[in-house]
Each structure stands twice: as structure tokens, then as C-alpha cells.
Amino acid sequence: MIRVNIVIAASVLLVACDKPVSEAVKPAQQVAAQEEMATPETLIPKRGHDIAQITRGAEVYRQNCAVCHGPNGEGAPNWRQRDANGQFPPPPLNGDGHTWHHPLSALRYTIRNGTRAIGGTMPAWKDKLSDADIDAVIAWFQSKWPERAYIAWYDIDQRARTRKQ
Known part of the structure; x- marks a missing residue:
């Protein structure tokens, strides 16, 4: 049900x-x-993050991600418009952008590998951040999402997991 x-x-x-x-x-x-x-x-599915993970994610985010995505995950002001180099600026991670449209596996992959291979500007973090750090950052920015975004994301993630099985 x-x-x-x-x-x-x-x-x-x-x-x-x-x-x-x-x-x-x-x-x-x-x-x-x-x-x-x-x-x-x-x-409404229960969010699986605990306060310690979110707190750790906030610190990792502040040290590594905030310079591009903004201190509160708000992204660049014109993130939907290409810049002078033809690149899209960093999107919001706080639920105002499209991040919630991607399953957990895609979020992890993007953080680990960056977007340079597909023409983006985000660097790969796999040599600097552990898997636990990456999951903590994701927990932090998901904690900022409105409940509606989390509900939609949860279904997208569950469908992606089902397809993998």
C-alpha cells in the first residue's frame, strides 16, 4: 500500500x-x-540521514563545494543560462534546481567523477572525498530539499534501484 x-x-x-x-x-x-x-x-518516506551525517556533510560541503554552489546550496544566480564559455554555471543543490531528478547512484557518480568528461566544469572529487564524505554531502543538501522534492526524488531513486536488480 x-x-x-x-x-x-x-x-x-x-x-x-x-x-x-x-x-x-x-x-x-x-x-x-x-x-x-x-x-x-x-x-512521505522517512529520510535516512542522521544529524551526525548531515553535520559532517555541511562541513565537507563548506570546505569543498560552497565556492561554486554557494554557501547554502543556492547555486549560481543564472545557472540556467550558459556563460561566456558556453558552460552552465553550478546549479542549486537545495531543491530549487534539478538535482532531485537524479537517483542516488547518479549523484554519487557526478560528485566522484565530475562533469568535465561531458563538457561541464565540475571537478572529480574521488581522490579527495571518501565515499562516506560524498554520502554526507548528499545528506546535507537533501536535508535542505522541500518535502515535495524529497518525495519525488525518493520515487526516482527507488525506480533506478529496481532497474539495477
Whole structure:
């Protein structure tokens, strides 16, 4: 029942990557109201991060990521527009961008390997950050996402995991 409710909620929630989550998805309470048996508790997955991991992620982020993505994960002001070099500036990680459209495996891959191989400017962090550091950074920026973004991301991530099996 919970999985069905999450799938229903996520199918209502997903939209194109260029819209902020506030424009892209309905609040979980609206989705729940549309389902007789649903409650917000059945639609909202629990976030699996603990305070220690988020605190560690904030520190790792501050030391390594904030210079490009901003101190609070807000990204560059014109992140949707190419710069003078034809590159897109760093996007927001706080739920206002498209980061929540990517499963955990893609988030980890991008941080480890950067985006230079595909024409981006983000460096690879695999030689500087441990897997635990990378997961902590992800936990930190996910802690900034609105609940609606996390619900949509959770479904995307679960579908990606199912495809791998």
C-alpha cells in the first residue's frame, strides 16, 4: 500500500528538470486528500540521514563545494543560462534546481567523477572525498530539499534501484 501511494504521489509530482520543485509538484497533503485511504505519513518516506551525517556533510560541503554552489546550496544566480564559455554555471543543490531528478547512484557518480568528461566544469572529487564524505554531502543538501522534492526524488531513486536488480 505504501509503495502504491508513493508511486501515485510521484507520478503526480514529476515534471521537467528546469522547473523549481515549488512549481513542479503538489504538496503531499494535496495528493493525500485525493486518495481516500492515504495520509501524509503513508506518502512521505522517512529520510535516512542522521544529524551526525548531515553535520559532517555541511562541513565537507563548506570546505569543498560552497565556492561554486554557494554557501547554502543556492547555486549560481543564472545557472540556467550558459556563460561566456558556453558552460552552465553550478546549479542549486537545495531543491530549487534539478538535482532531485537524479537517483542516488547518479549523484554519487557526478560528485566522484565530475562533469568535465561531458563538457561541464565540475571537478572529480574521488581522490579527495571518501565515499562516506560524498554520502554526507548528499545528506546535507537533501536535508535542505522541500518535502515535495524529497518525495519525488525518493520515487526516482527507488525506480533506478529496481532497474539495477
